[in-house]
Each structure stands twice: as C-alpha cells, then as structure tokens.
Amino acid sequence: MAGMWLLLSLFVFGLAEAGKLLVIPSDGSHWLGMKPVVEELGRRGNQVVVVVPEASLSMGPSEQTTTLTYPVNYTKAELEANLADQLNTVVSIDISTDLARFQTFIISLDLLQTFILRTAEGLLFNKDLMKKLQEYNFDAILTDPFEPVGAIVGEYLSIPAIYMQVNLPCGVDTLASQCPVPASYVPQPLTHFTDHMNLWQRSVNLVRALLKPTACRRLYTVADEIASRVLQRKTSIVEIMSRAALWFMRSDFAFEFPRPLMPNMVMIGGMATKKPKPLSQELEEFVNGSGEHGFVVFTLGSLISQIPEAKAREFFEAFRQIPQKVKAFITHGGSHGIYEGISNGVPMVMIPLFGDQGDNVQRLVSRGVAETLRIYDLTSEKLLVALRKVINDKSYKEKITELSAIHRDRPIEPLDLAVFWTEFVMRHKGAAHLRPAAHELNWIQYHSLDVIAFLLLILVTVIFVSVRSCMFCFRKCFRKTQKRKRE
Amino acid sequence: MAGMWLLLSLFVFGLAEAGKLLVIPSDGSHWLGMKPVVEELGRRGNQVVVVVPEASLSMGPSEQTTTLTYPVNYTKAELEANLADQLNTVVSIDISTDLARFQTFIISLDLLQTFILRTAEGLLFNKDLMKKLQEYNFDAILTDPFEPVGAIVGEYLSIPAIYMQVNLPCGVDTLASQCPVPASYVPQPLTHFTDHMNLWQRSVNLVRALLKPTACRRLYTVADEIASRVLQRKTSIVEIMSRAALWFMRSDFAFEFPRPLMPNMVMIGGMATKKPKPLSQELEEFVNGSGEHGFVVFTLGSLISQIPEAKAREFFEAFRQIPQKVKAFITHGGSHGIYEGISNGVPMVMIPLFGDQGDNVQRLVSRGVAETLRIYDLTSEKLLVALRKVINDKSYKEKITELSAIHRDRPIEPLDLAVFWTEFVMRHKGAAHLRPAAHELNWIQYHSLDVIAFLLLILVTVIFVSVRSCMFCFRKCFRKTQKRKRE
Known part of the structure; x- marks a missing residue:
C-alpha cells in the first residue's frame, strides 16, 4: 500500500x-x-x-x-x-x-x-x-x-x-x-x-x-x-x-x-559549452614540453578552413619567430572563445572576421586584456608585435585575471x-x-509625445488667455484715460 | 603535521x-x-x-x-x-x-x-x-x-x-x-x-x-x-x-x-523576515476553533497603537458582523505584510496609511487580489462590503494563489x-x-541633446549650401537669358 x-x-x-x-x-x-x-x-x-x-x-x-x-x-x-x-x-x-x-x-x-x-x-x-x-x-x-x-x-x-x-x-x-x-x-x-x-x-x-x-x-x-x-x-x-x-x-x-x-x-x-576532455597524447606531450616559455593557443573558429592561403602564411611566419613565452590566446573573437579566454584568464590577440566579432573585440581591448589586428591588412610583423605586447606587458595578464575572477564569481x-x-x-x-x-503603447505614447503636445496645448492656452485678458484690461484702462483726456 | x-x-x-x-x-x-x-x-x-x-x-x-x-x-x-x-x-x-x-x-x-x-x-x-x-x-x-x-x-x-x-x-x-x-x-x-x-x-x-x-x-x-x-x-x-x-x-x-x-x-x-514561530496556546485554540468559516488576520503594522479611537470603533463594528468565512487578511499595505500575504496566497483588504503604502495597494488591486479602503472615510459598512467581496468572490483567491506560485518559484x-x-x-x-x-555623461550628453544640435547644424548647413548653390546657378542662367533677350 x-x-x-x-x-x-x-x-x-x-x-x-x-x-x-x-x-x-x-x-x-x-x-x-x-x-x-x-x-x-x-x-x-x-x-x-x-x-x-x-x-x-x-x-x-x-x-x-x-x-x-x-x-x-x-x-x-x-x-x-x-x-x-x-x-x-x-x-x-x-x-x-x-x-x-x-x-x-x-x-x-x-x-x-x-x-x-x-x-x-x-x-x-x-x-x-x-x-x-x-x-x-x-x-x-x-x-x-x-x-x-x-x-x-x-x-x-x-x-x-x-x-x-x-x-x-x-x-x-x-x-x-x-x-x-x-x-x-x-x-x-x-x-x-x-x-x-x-x-x-x-x-x-x-x-x-x-x-x-x-x-x-x-x-x-x-x-x-x-x-x-x-x-x-x-x-x-x-x-x-x-x-x-x-x-x-x-x-x-x-x-x-x-x-x-x-x-x-x-x-x-x-x-560552459562542453566538459573539458583530456588532451590527446600528442598534445599532452607538446604542452608539457613547452617549459618555462608556456604556449600560445590559436583558433579562428569553425570557419578556419576557409581562410585565404596568403593570410595563413603570415600566421606561420609569425609563429616561427616566438619562443612561446607566457600563455596567450589568438582568437577571431567568437563568443564561445571569448568566454573561454576570460574564464581561464588568458590575454588575447584578436583578429575579428565578421558579424559581432568586431564589437566583441572592442569590449576586451577597451578593458586592456586584448590587442586586435585586422585580417584585411594582417602581416606576420603586426602579429608578432601584438603577441609580444600581450605576453610581455604584465598589465594584460593582471587585468584578465581580475576579469576572470569577477566572471567566475556568480550566485548560480x-x-x-x-x-x-x-x-x-x-x-x-x-x-x-x-x-x-x-x-x-504605440511609439507616440511610449515617448510621451502626446503628453508633451497636451501639456504644450495647456501652456499655450493659459498664455493666450492671460495675454487676451491683459490686453482687454489694458484697452479698458487706456480708453478711460483717453476719455478723461478728452473731457 | x-x-x-x-x-x-x-x-x-x-x-x-x-x-x-x-x-x-x-x-x-x-x-x-x-x-x-x-x-x-x-x-x-x-x-x-x-x-x-x-x-x-x-x-x-x-x-x-x-x-x-x-x-x-x-x-x-x-x-x-x-x-x-x-x-x-x-x-x-x-x-x-x-x-x-x-x-x-x-x-x-x-x-x-x-x-x-x-x-x-x-x-x-x-x-x-x-x-x-x-x-x-x-x-x-x-x-x-x-x-x-x-x-x-x-x-x-x-x-x-x-x-x-x-x-x-x-x-x-x-x-x-x-x-x-x-x-x-x-x-x-x-x-x-x-x-x-x-x-x-x-x-x-x-x-x-x-x-x-x-x-x-x-x-x-x-x-x-x-x-x-x-x-x-x-x-x-x-x-x-x-x-x-x-x-x-x-x-x-x-x-x-x-x-x-x-x-x-x-x-x-x-x-522571509523571520522564521515562523508556533502560535501561542491561546491563538492556537482560537484558530482551531474557527471551523469551516476560517479566520481573518488583521494588522496595521507597527503604528497600530496610534490609530484614532473613532476609527478603531469602525473596525470592531465590522468584525462583529462577519462569520469569519474564508481566510482573508486586512493590512495597511506595508511591504512586509504584502509579501507575507502573497507568499501565503491570501486575498487582502488594504487600508493604506502613508508613505509607499498607497502605491503598494494599487499594485495588488490592479492584479485583482485585493480591495482597498481609505482610512480617511472608513466606516464599518464599507469594511464589511470589501471583506465580503474578497471572501465570497472566488476570483480573488484564484488570482492570489497564482501570484503566490509565481512569487515562490525562484532559482535562488x-x-x-x-x-x-x-x-x-x-x-x-x-x-x-x-x-x-x-x-x-552630463544631462545634455546623456539625452543626446548635443548630438541632436550637431546633426541639426549639419542638416541646416547642407540645406543652406544647397539653396545658395541653386540660387547662384539660377541667377547665372537667368542673367544669361536676360542678356540674350537684350541681344
């Protein structure tokens, strides 16, 4: 029972x-x-x-x-x-x-x-x-x-x-x-x-x-x-x-x-879009072998395969020249990558491609946690300058660490x-x-435009009536004075 | 260690x-x-x-x-x-x-x-x-x-x-x-x-x-x-x-x-402002003895002792005449009482005294879960009418039950x-x-008034230049025509 x-x-x-x-x-x-x-x-x-x-x-x-x-x-x-x-x-x-x-x-x-x-x-x-x-x-x-x-x-x-x-x-x-x-x-x-x-x-x-x-x-x-x-x-x-x-x-x-x-x-x-999976053996070895210089993560999202070859060559040229100092993250500024970057407290070099990515990038650059480059005129030199900046200038790491702490500290x-x-x-x-x-409400009501018109109408009426009353009194007085003068 | x-x-x-x-x-x-x-x-x-x-x-x-x-x-x-x-x-x-x-x-x-x-x-x-x-x-x-x-x-x-x-x-x-x-x-x-x-x-x-x-x-x-x-x-x-x-x-x-x-x-x-305490024995007996008619809770907040005697007499006169039908709640509309009323799903008769209470009351009356009376011209008859309404009209209870469910259903x-x-x-x-x-931003900037002035200035300049150019061309053409006429 x-x-x-x-x-x-x-x-x-x-x-x-x-x-x-x-x-x-x-x-x-x-x-x-x-x-x-x-x-x-x-x-x-x-x-x-x-x-x-x-x-x-x-x-x-x-x-x-x-x-x-x-x-x-x-x-x-x-x-x-x-x-x-x-x-x-x-x-x-x-x-x-x-x-x-x-x-x-x-x-x-x-x-x-x-x-x-x-x-x-x-x-x-x-x-x-x-x-x-x-x-x-x-x-x-x-x-x-x-x-x-x-x-x-x-x-x-x-x-x-x-x-x-x-x-x-x-x-x-x-x-x-x-x-x-x-x-x-x-x-x-x-x-x-x-x-x-x-x-x-x-x-x-x-x-x-x-x-x-x-x-x-x-x-x-x-x-x-x-x-x-x-x-x-x-x-x-x-x-x-x-x-x-x-x-x-x-x-x-x-x-x-x-x-x-x-x-x-x-x-x-x-x-979190997916649970972190353990790295493959090959990647694990690569990461462990990076030593004191750390490593750089590079991704341009789901559309990477469509990137023009000339641009790709500029990337490889830049990568050849860095000793992979501290951890940094090169990203196109898609929303998932951004939050992973913030969450893990990693300074970013951002190369926005399209859509909201250009706006996203501005948000992080203005917070001093990222540098941005344009894909339109990207060169390996520019990439190197930006990479060295976010890696060597300690303020990027400090600010992203702070942002990460704020982002991860939530009630639910x-x-x-x-x-x-x-x-x-x-x-x-x-x-x-x-x-x-x-x-x-319609657009006019929402912005109180009808109310403003109504209040103006009241104001104009009050002014009009006051002025007419004054003029009427003035004329009466004026006429009397004239009459008296004639007398 | x-x-x-x-x-x-x-x-x-x-x-x-x-x-x-x-x-x-x-x-x-x-x-x-x-x-x-x-x-x-x-x-x-x-x-x-x-x-x-x-x-x-x-x-x-x-x-x-x-x-x-x-x-x-x-x-x-x-x-x-x-x-x-x-x-x-x-x-x-x-x-x-x-x-x-x-x-x-x-x-x-x-x-x-x-x-x-x-x-x-x-x-x-x-x-x-x-x-x-x-x-x-x-x-x-x-x-x-x-x-x-x-x-x-x-x-x-x-x-x-x-x-x-x-x-x-x-x-x-x-x-x-x-x-x-x-x-x-x-x-x-x-x-x-x-x-x-x-x-x-x-x-x-x-x-x-x-x-x-x-x-x-x-x-x-x-x-x-x-x-x-x-x-x-x-x-x-x-x-x-x-x-x-x-x-x-x-x-x-x-x-x-x-x-x-x-x-x-x-x-x-x-x-919740305090944990509910068990009722005193006297109150417990009173509540249990209310039978099928239920009971009415009456409170006017922390200032009840200051209420004029004539008003108090109107309350007692009304209470004498009800058989305490279903549970109802008479309140002055203070914020604590309101949330207790909502949380427990009890229809209310509200008698706002001062401060935000008049506004609070409107919020519940407009939702169809309360009736309101003015302390200024309160009589026992009016109180009785309002009480009978929230008790006998089932819609009050239905709506406050719904509101209670929404209010209590929260992620944290x-x-x-x-x-x-x-x-x-x-x-x-x-x-x-x-x-x-x-x-x-200052007030002017916040409301984009400087921007509107700036855009109007551009508009006026464009119109002015266009009109002057047109007039110039027109005059030139006109003069030529006149010259030709003279020839």
Missing part, C-alpha cells in the same frame, strides 16, 4: 514537474551554446524535441532528447561553400571607417536574409511535420532568433517562446523587448564603438539607433511575408518577438558594457539559470508577470 | 573569504528587512558591525554581529509621539485627487527631513565613533538609503556601498543609478497610478518625473549641507549615491510592475542572493564592472 502510494505520488509529481519542450536551434556556433541547456532539460525528465534540417553545419542529435529532421533543398557542402564565399566577401573589405562599417552592416543584413530563408520553406511548409508538432501539445518553445523560423513556429502553435541569443544584427532583441538603449553610452551592433564615445561617435550611434526599425524591416522583409502567409494575418517578426516570454542573453557584464535590462532578460553568458551557474527559467515558463505557461505595459 | 596544515589552510581560507562589513540600518520596519541578511553574513564568518542610535523604535542587537551605539538627543517615547503626530496629519488628508496626492508628496518630503536629521548629528559629528569606524578598515558598507547618514559614512570611509531599500520617496534610486524610467508606463512614487495610465495620468506622471531632481534637492537640502561639511567638499546625496556598488531592491515582479533595471540592481523582494532565495552579492562586493572591492558609462 505504501509502495503504491509512493509510485502514485511519483507519477503525479512527474506529471506536474516535467514539461514538453520544442527546440528549434540555429546552426554553427549557435547550436553549441544551446545544446547543453537542451540536454540538461532532457536529463531532468522533460520531453525535449529538437527540430533540425537534414543538412547542417553542426546541428545533429543530442543526448536525452528526440530529434526530428526535415528535408531541405541544399547539402552540407553547399552550406560550407556559401559560408566561405561570404567570409571572403567580408574579409576583403577594409572596415576602418564608420562609413565602411555601415556598409558592412547593410551587406550583413542582406547576407543574413539567406540564413533566414534557408530553413523557412523546408520547415514551415512541411505540412506533415507542422501537424506532428501541433499534436505534441508543447508547453513552450526554446529557439534561437538568429533564424526567425522558430519564432514563427512558436506563434503558429500558440505556445510561450524563449529566445536564446547572442548579438542580433539589427538589434531586434532590444526593439522587441522594449528595452531602453540610451544612444549616448550603449553602442549599436557593428559600430565597433565602446561605451565611451566622442561627439562624432555618439552622432553615428544615434543615427544607427534611429535606423533600427528600418534595419529590422530590411533584414526581415521576406521573413515577414512568410510569417504572414503561415499565420494567415498581416504580421512581422518584430511583432512576433515582442510576445517573447523570456530572452536568454548569452552575455555577461564581465564582458558586455553595463546597460539597462528588462525583467524578462536572463543573463546566461559564459555557460548560467546553465542552471537557463534550465530553471525554461521550466518556469513551462510550469506557468509563460512569464506574463515580467511583461512591461510598454507593449500596449 | 596534517592537523596543523588543516588549521593553517582553514586560517588562510578564513582570511581570504571573510570580510569586514559596516552596517548602518534605518529604523522601524526597515530594520526588519535588513536584519536577516546581516545575521546570515555574521553566521558565515564575516565581521559585521552594526551601528545604531541609543534610542530607536526597533533597532537593537542582532545575532552574530557586533553592535555599536551612539547617544542621540531624543528618547524612544519622543520618537513614538512624533510618529503618531505624523500619522494623524497624513491620515486626516483626503487624497482622492491627483492634486491632493501631490500635496501629500510634498508634505512627506518635508516630514522625512526630520528622519534624515535625526541620526545625522549623533553619528557624523561623534568624532570618537567615526575614528573607531575608520580603524576597523571595513571592506564595504550595507546601509538603508532611507536615512542617508549611512551613505555619507560610506563616502567618508571611501568604501564600496550597498543600498538596501524599498521605495525611496523622491525616486533617488533611479536618479542616482541612471536607470531609465519611461514616464509612459512606470508610475512615479506616491501617484497611486498603475502601469496602465490614461492621457491625464501620463501627463501628471511625466511632470512628476521631470520634478524628480527638484524633489530630491528639496528632500536632501539639509543632508546635502551636512554631507558637504563632513566630506569637506561641495557634494550632494544624489552624487554620493550615484557611486553605489549595488542596489538591493526589496521588490519582486510578482508585486512590482515590470520596468527597466540596471545591472547593479538586485531584486531581493519577498525575503532572496536572502542567499543578498548574502552572495554583499560578499561579492567585499571580495572584489566593489562592483565596477556593473557601473554604466552613463555616470560620466
């Missing part, structure tokens, strides 16, 4: 606790950041269904989850060739001026359209799959808004959506969450500015902030059309995302400049936080209590 | 981990909210020194801490009489109009000046005590900014400051932390507005938001002078508080309307969060990485 009671309560408890989660990730390094959360949610007994295309760069089955795939009209080889093309385009532009960076921003928006479209048709117009997803009766969706297809699916299924993201190019996260972004000290994406800007930079930044809605409209032109078609009403990606239950920000203030947040933003930056691990809040949304069918009333 | 090693490492570990914390609390219910954090910090091995005046309403020795007292020129009886006076002043005002509430706001600011001055002279000009505090060599100060004397001491000792607070009357917390407070949906203190305001309310709110710096100057007139005298330079309380390492907000979004936050704001609302307990972040500030000598660059 007691045993049955235990079983029954376990069953009830299980039903009450475990949820059904739909996951639609984004490709490349984006999936690396989401995978640990998804696997941990599965391990905790939730039913997690991950939907990925048949061809992708990095996405595939994960532990403790169900994976559903759908056919797409491209192959993995085509994806890689496409990315190499894009990399070559971006790498060949000199982005040392604000105008050039603005052009790169526009180019990036247009290039990203291809990402957005890539999976949209394969998933959204796959009737069998969409029907299957509907039958699952999910409690929530966890998706990467980098590819807005997940947002559209969430809206189609009418389930609460959690967006896990790094830096979104058009700033749709702050736009859709109604998060204040003062243009005077919060740099816009792809400006490469820090939080200390001069008058010119603040001007560029304000213009970029004002262009945000236009940029998002440009980025999501086709996505908006597809969303309207799937949902059978006129809508936009920004509108859909404004209904987000939560925003998981893959960021941390040991790295990101301090700026306002909304209550439904959860900072989960610096989550980012992974646990992400898992908790995902389950929270499943338990409470959303997070309505974190949704600001700002969403119910 | 091994034992000695263990002892030594414990000693080193203890030195590295434990910090020295100065605590300057504020009186009344404020101390209730800070005490558990202070005691827990002491229990964890930190050296915690609490500085309180010899005469106070509620402050006194706490467990695991050192208490230092200083003489003041008033007695506890005088404090109580003073408070009763103030209560009578505020309770006798009908605050049903926006203008009346604005007047109460101004009155409150002036009344609070007395609080600010009360301990300032006793503590700040007590040379022996100040010298003693300096010798302690504290790592940080935890203080309640309601009485800014703690802020001045922290600045005097040049140690990082943590402010633990509920709602500060002039909104100095958002002003000093540079937290955006959009006037269109974030109600200003003491307006009694919700986050859904009509045009008139938004106008009042915007005016109140614009008056914030003036209100703070008025509230801190004398405090600013004292601070300048103690620190021997021209300064202000707002300026001192702008250097806060952290703001502990005794608030939670199950209660507070969602609004922007700054990275150095930590939400710790709903912290508020007490643990407060303890963690206090120790964080002690470990890292502040929290500089959470400080926005906004603090280095």
Whole structure:
C-alpha cells in the first residue's frame, strides 16, 4: 500500500514537474551554446524535441532528447561553400571607417536574409511535420532568433517562446523587448564603438539607433511575408518577438558594457559549452614540453578552413619567430572563445572576421586584456608585435585575471539559470508577470509625445488667455484715460 | 603535521573569504528587512558591525554581529509621539485627487527631513565613533538609503556601498543609478497610478518625473549641507549615491510592475523576515476553533497603537458582523505584510496609511487580489462590503494563489542572493564592472541633446549650401537669358 502510494505520488509529481519542450536551434556556433541547456532539460525528465534540417553545419542529435529532421533543398557542402564565399566577401573589405562599417552592416543584413530563408520553406511548409508538432501539445518553445523560423513556429502553435541569443544584427532583441538603449553610452551592433564615445561617435550611434526599425524591416522583409502567409494575418517578426516570454542573453557584464535590462532578460553568458576532455597524447606531450616559455593557443573558429592561403602564411611566419613565452590566446573573437579566454584568464590577440566579432573585440581591448589586428591588412610583423605586447606587458595578464575572477564569481551557474527559467515558463505557461505595459503603447505614447503636445496645448492656452485678458484690461484702462483726456 | 596544515589552510581560507562589513540600518520596519541578511553574513564568518542610535523604535542587537551605539538627543517615547503626530496629519488628508496626492508628496518630503536629521548629528559629528569606524578598515558598507547618514559614512570611509531599500520617496534610486524610467508606463512614487495610465495620468506622471531632481534637492537640502561639511567638499546625496556598488531592491515582479533595471540592481523582494514561530496556546485554540468559516488576520503594522479611537470603533463594528468565512487578511499595505500575504496566497483588504503604502495597494488591486479602503472615510459598512467581496468572490483567491506560485518559484532565495552579492562586493572591492558609462555623461550628453544640435547644424548647413548653390546657378542662367533677350 505504501509502495503504491509512493509510485502514485511519483507519477503525479512527474506529471506536474516535467514539461514538453520544442527546440528549434540555429546552426554553427549557435547550436553549441544551446545544446547543453537542451540536454540538461532532457536529463531532468522533460520531453525535449529538437527540430533540425537534414543538412547542417553542426546541428545533429543530442543526448536525452528526440530529434526530428526535415528535408531541405541544399547539402552540407553547399552550406560550407556559401559560408566561405561570404567570409571572403567580408574579409576583403577594409572596415576602418564608420562609413565602411555601415556598409558592412547593410551587406550583413542582406547576407543574413539567406540564413533566414534557408530553413523557412523546408520547415514551415512541411505540412506533415507542422501537424506532428501541433499534436505534441508543447508547453513552450526554446529557439534561437538568429533564424526567425522558430519564432514563427512558436506563434503558429500558440505556445510561450524563449529566445536564446547572442548579438542580433539589427538589434531586434532590444526593439522587441522594449528595452531602453540610451544612444549616448550603449553602442549599436557593428559600430565597433565602446561605451565611451566622442561627439562624432555618439552622432553615428544615434543615427544607427534611429535606423533600427528600418534595419529590422530590411533584414526581415521576406521573413515577414512568410510569417504572414503561415499565420494567415498581416504580421512581422518584430511583432512576433515582442510576445517573447523570456530572452536568454548569452552575455555577461564581465564582458558586455553595463546597460539597462528588462525583467524578462536572463543573463546566461559564459555557460560552459562542453566538459573539458583530456588532451590527446600528442598534445599532452607538446604542452608539457613547452617549459618555462608556456604556449600560445590559436583558433579562428569553425570557419578556419576557409581562410585565404596568403593570410595563413603570415600566421606561420609569425609563429616561427616566438619562443612561446607566457600563455596567450589568438582568437577571431567568437563568443564561445571569448568566454573561454576570460574564464581561464588568458590575454588575447584578436583578429575579428565578421558579424559581432568586431564589437566583441572592442569590449576586451577597451578593458586592456586584448590587442586586435585586422585580417584585411594582417602581416606576420603586426602579429608578432601584438603577441609580444600581450605576453610581455604584465598589465594584460593582471587585468584578465581580475576579469576572470569577477566572471567566475556568480550566485548560480548560467546553465542552471537557463534550465530553471525554461521550466518556469513551462510550469506557468509563460512569464506574463515580467511583461512591461510598454507593449500596449504605440511609439507616440511610449515617448510621451502626446503628453508633451497636451501639456504644450495647456501652456499655450493659459498664455493666450492671460495675454487676451491683459490686453482687454489694458484697452479698458487706456480708453478711460483717453476719455478723461478728452473731457 | 596534517592537523596543523588543516588549521593553517582553514586560517588562510578564513582570511581570504571573510570580510569586514559596516552596517548602518534605518529604523522601524526597515530594520526588519535588513536584519536577516546581516545575521546570515555574521553566521558565515564575516565581521559585521552594526551601528545604531541609543534610542530607536526597533533597532537593537542582532545575532552574530557586533553592535555599536551612539547617544542621540531624543528618547524612544519622543520618537513614538512624533510618529503618531505624523500619522494623524497624513491620515486626516483626503487624497482622492491627483492634486491632493501631490500635496501629500510634498508634505512627506518635508516630514522625512526630520528622519534624515535625526541620526545625522549623533553619528557624523561623534568624532570618537567615526575614528573607531575608520580603524576597523571595513571592506564595504550595507546601509538603508532611507536615512542617508549611512551613505555619507560610506563616502567618508571611501568604501564600496550597498543600498538596501524599498521605495525611496523622491525616486533617488533611479536618479542616482541612471536607470531609465519611461514616464509612459512606470508610475512615479506616491501617484497611486498603475502601469496602465490614461492621457491625464501620463501627463501628471511625466511632470512628476521631470520634478524628480527638484524633489530630491528639496528632500536632501539639509543632508546635502551636512554631507558637504563632513566630506569637506561641495557634494550632494544624489552624487554620493550615484557611486553605489549595488542596489538591493526589496521588490519582486510578482508585486512590482515590470520596468527597466540596471545591472547593479538586485531584486531581493519577498525575503522571509523571520522564521515562523508556533502560535501561542491561546491563538492556537482560537484558530482551531474557527471551523469551516476560517479566520481573518488583521494588522496595521507597527503604528497600530496610534490609530484614532473613532476609527478603531469602525473596525470592531465590522468584525462583529462577519462569520469569519474564508481566510482573508486586512493590512495597511506595508511591504512586509504584502509579501507575507502573497507568499501565503491570501486575498487582502488594504487600508493604506502613508508613505509607499498607497502605491503598494494599487499594485495588488490592479492584479485583482485585493480591495482597498481609505482610512480617511472608513466606516464599518464599507469594511464589511470589501471583506465580503474578497471572501465570497472566488476570483480573488484564484488570482492570489497564482501570484503566490509565481512569487515562490525562484532559482535562488532572496536572502542567499543578498548574502552572495554583499560578499561579492567585499571580495572584489566593489562592483565596477556593473557601473554604466552613463555616470560620466552630463544631462545634455546623456539625452543626446548635443548630438541632436550637431546633426541639426549639419542638416541646416547642407540645406543652406544647397539653396545658395541653386540660387547662384539660377541667377547665372537667368542673367544669361536676360542678356540674350537684350541681344
């Protein structure tokens, strides 16, 4: 009897606790950041269904989850060739001026359209799959808004959506969450500015902030059309995302400049993406043999194989000339590498390639923990100068050690936080209590423009009435005086 | 040998981990909210020194801490009489109009000046005590900014400051932390507005938001002078508080309307102020004897003894007429009572007396979990109607149960969060990485007014040059035509 009671309560408890989660990730390094959360949610007994295309760069089955795939009209080889093309385009532009960076921003928006479209048709117009997803009766969706297809699916299924993201190019996260972004000290994406800007930079930044809605409209032109078609009403990606239950920000203030947040933003930056594995015997021997000089770790992320040969030669030329003094880290400034660098307290030489990497680099350079080089005009000499600087100048090591201590000192691990809040949304069918009333105001109301007009109207009326009253009194007195004079 | 090693490492570990914390609390219910954090910090091995005046309403020795007292020129009886006076002043005002509430706001600011001055002279000009505090060599100060004397001491000792607070009357917390407070949906203190305001309310709110710096100057007139005298330079309380390492907000979004936050704001609302004690035998019997009708809990906070007798008679008249149906809670809307009500899922009848209580009440009434009555025109009939409503209308109970579930479902307990972040500030000598660059901008720069002027200048120059060029060309063409005509 007691045993049955235990079983029954376990069953009830299980039903009450475990949820059904739909996951639609984004490709490349984006999936690396989401995978640990998804696997941990599965391990905790939730039913997690991950939907990925048949061809992708990095996405595939994960532990403790169900994976559903759908056919797409491209192959993995085509994806890689496409990315190499894009990399070559971006790498060949000199982005040392604000105008050039603005052009790169526009180019990036247009290039990203291809990402957005890539999976949209394969998933959204796959009737069998969409029907299957509907039958699952999910409690929530966890998706990467980098590819807005997940947002559209969430809206189609009418389930609460959690967006896990790094830096979104058009700033749709702050736009859709109604998060204040003062243009005077919060740099816009792809400006490469820090939080200390001069008058010119603040001007560029304000213009970029004002262009945000236009940029998002440009980025999501086709996505908006597809969303309207799937949902059978006129809508936009920004509108859909404004209904987000939560925003998981893959960021941390040991790295990101301090700026306002909304209550439904959860900072989960610096989550360990995978457990450290022991080194291979060959690497182990290499590291142990490095002696007093230490060693340098060099990586340019998942796209290293696409680097032009001439550039590669410059790297090897520089490496030949250093005695591998203290530990340093050469990186392209992708978000995973950055947090590994911070976490392990290693000074960095950063060679940003594209996307948010240029912004990331500025954040670390301004903290005095990294030096940056441009891939556009990289030479072995420049690389050597930068490497020697971060290795020999002790201040880099001191500052990164401090940053590492701050970053690692937290009340709760980012992974646990992400898992908790995902389950929270499943338990409470959303997070309505974190949704600001700002969403119910239009642009004019939000900025109190109608109030200012109203207050001005009152002021003008008061002045007008006062002046007329004064004039009336004045005329009366004046007439009397004239009359008296005549008398 | 091994034992000695263990002892030594414990000693080193203890030195590295434990910090020295100065605590300057504020009186009344404020101390209730800070005490558990202070005691827990002491229990964890930190050296915690609490500085309180010899005469106070509620402050006194706490467990695991050192208490230092200083003489003041008033007695506890005088404090109580003073408070009763103030209560009578505020309770006798009908605050049903926006203008009346604005007047109460101004009155409150002036009344609070007395609080600010009360301990300032006793503590700040007590040379022996100040010298003693300096010798302690504290790592940080935890203080309640309601009485800014703690802020001045922290600045005097040049140690990082943590402010633990509920709602500060002039909104100095958002002003000093540079937290955006959009006037269109974030109600200003003491307006009694919700986050859904009509045009008139938004106008009042915007005016109140614009008056914030003036209100703070008025509230801190004398405090600013004292601070300048103690620190021997021209300064202000707002300026001192702008250097806060952290703001502990005794608030939670199950209660507070969602609004922007700054990275150095930590939400710790709903912290259990004391462990529940078993009921006395008399109360236990009363509760058990209430049968199917349940019982009503009635409290008006720490100032109940000062309530006018006529009002008290109205309460007893109403209580005589109810059969104590379901559990309900009659409260004045103080922050501790509110969180106990939410936490235990009990619908409330709220009779706000003064301070932030009127605002608190609006937050719960707008969520459909409470009814409110004005103490100004309270009658037993009105009380009965309200009580019967929250007891018999099932929606109150349903909604408060939901709110309770949301409030209690959190990744980490508020007490643990407060303890963690206090120790964080002690470990890292502040929290500089959470400080926005906004603090280095003046008002014009922050609002990008210089940028707007600069951009307008460019625009005007471009228009001017274009028009002049056009006119020049036009004139040239025109002259040629005329010449030709003459020919």
